[in-house]
Amino acid sequence: MKNTIADTMTKSGLTFQQVMLLNALRRQAKTGMLMTNPRVTGYTSFAKAVLAFIDDKKAPKTCKNLYNYLVAKGYYDNLEMELA
Numbered sequence: 001m002k003n004t005i006a007d008t009m010t011k012s013g014l015t016f017q018q019v020m021l022l023n024a025l026r027r028q029a030k031t032g033m034l035m036t037n038p039r040v041t042g043y044t045s046f047a048k049a050v051l052a053f054i055d056d057k058k059a060p061k062t063c064k065n066l067y068n069y070l071v072a073k074g075y076y077d078n079l080e081m082e083l084a
Contacts, residue, residue, distance in 0.1 A: 013078075020035075021053070022050060022076065025046045028046055045063065
């Protein structure tokens with residue numbers, strides 16, 4: 001089975017797609033700008049797309065609160081790229 005670029009594992013242990021979603025969430029939380037229409041993820045927002053893979057029932061549901069929560073939890077500590 002051939003992996004897509006989205007499924008490529010990065011040094012952080014996350015897939016490329018997950019890294020890009022975290023970066024999209026960061027950009028939206030910090031600047032209010034969207035990288036793209038979130039609906040391309042299959043979800044109505046980047047926050048919902050991120051919530052789908054972090055599997056944390058205590059995580060906030062809104063963009064800025066979720067971003068701050070994930071920063072505190074260390075999700076952004078080892079990302080190779082920062083787009084925002």
